[in-house]
Amino acid sequence: MEPLFLKPVFKERIWGGTALQKEFGYEIPSENTGECWAISAHPNGPSMIENGPYKGMTLDKLWSEHSELFGNPQEKVFPLLTKILDANMDLSVQVHPDDSYAMVHENGELGKTECWYIIDCKEDADMIFGHNAQTKEELQEQIQEGQWNDLLRRVKIKPGDFFYVPSGTIHALCEGTLVLETQQSSDTTYRVYDYDRRDAEGNLRDLHLEKAMEVTTVPHQDAVSTKLVQEKGNTRITTYVESDFFSVYKWEVGGKSSFSFNDQYLLISVINGEGALSHNGIDYRLKKGTHFIIPVGFGEFEVDGNCEMIVSHT
Structure with missing residues (x-):
């Protein structure tokens, strides 16, 4: 995988x-x-x-x-x-x-x-x-x-x-x-x-x-989304929205960080910086402008480097 x-x-x-x-x-x-x-x-x-x-x-x-x-x-x-x-x-x-x-x-x-x-x-x-x-x-x-x-x-x-x-x-x-x-x-x-x-x-x-x-919605209604910021090791995770359609986060990676996902596929876009994703002994280069999907059942992986990523899922 x-x-x-x-x-x-x-x-x-x-x-x-x-x-x-x-x-x-x-x-x-x-x-x-x-x-x-x-x-x-x-x-x-x-x-x-x-x-x-x-x-x-x-x-x-x-x-x-x-x-x-x-x-x-x-x-x-x-x-x-x-x-x-x-x-x-x-x-x-x-x-x-x-x-x-x-x-x-x-x-x-x-x-x-x-x-x-x-x-x-x-x-x-x-x-x-x-x-x-x-x-x-x-x-x-x-x-x-x-x-x-x-x-x-x-x-x-x-x-x-x-x-x-x-x-x-x-x-x-x-x-x-x-x-x-x-x-x-x-x-x-x-x-x-x-x-x-x-x-x-x-x-x-x-x-x-x-x-x-x-x-058009009349009168206009501003959508309410409460930003939540959490520190996880060397990564700051900002939750922007969790809606019926999608959830969206920003990961700010500032060194080696571990993640584990099995039950959800993720859409990930690197918007700044660079690094590497390591999984099962293989390193994948990440740079600004890279886009990828983490499949269901992917399990544990590491990201090392200094980069910002927008992450979403259904």
Whole structure:
């Protein structure tokens, strides 16, 4: 049994840039690369296993053909998706449906609750998080009249911040932000406002106002997530959220540290530093930008080095 290292998939976006190359050394397709789908089994961009007996197999195929690696789960599709987003420009203002709405209106797709860990951002950066409408009628009126300054809530952000973004939350990352996103495995987004930008062909991008207004939570509710910090030997473990969809942690490793996991598979992304993972006498190099899965039944392992990792599980 080995950790499953994954080859990311990159997505070009109108708002993307080059930070994924500059910060992580990735080979990106263009200077408008907005998304790294780091751990993905979604059909729109499945990651590929890079090592061991399953090398060359995509994660969605591994999930269906070797479910024992994941504890023989009941879900038909791999439930999570880890991304890194380079918001070189403002993203469109958007909202995502929940599972029940997406099941009916998006051909059985999962809903999309997500969360963001701010890896880096420019000084005095902010993002759009929520809205000020108190009723659906007020929401509809302000959208139709383009009263964006009155409608949209902005919050200041800094590196190391964490935000839980439930389905139904109007949101947008803004210029100069680099984020690790953990989300349900869904590619469904309802665009509310896009600053009247045009694509490469000169066309305005589609908006999805009817669906967006149906799924938006009104009035806005800030999600409550209590950060818990624990010291475990040479590692500081920060728990950011434990929800029905996923749990997300940050491991800050500052020397040799021991871990043991048997009953849960883990998604792990190295966001800073470097080190080595040791298991059954084999060392696996970890560096910034490495993404891997610890399978169910993996047991004891050690991580030695100085690195920061975002860890998640269902």
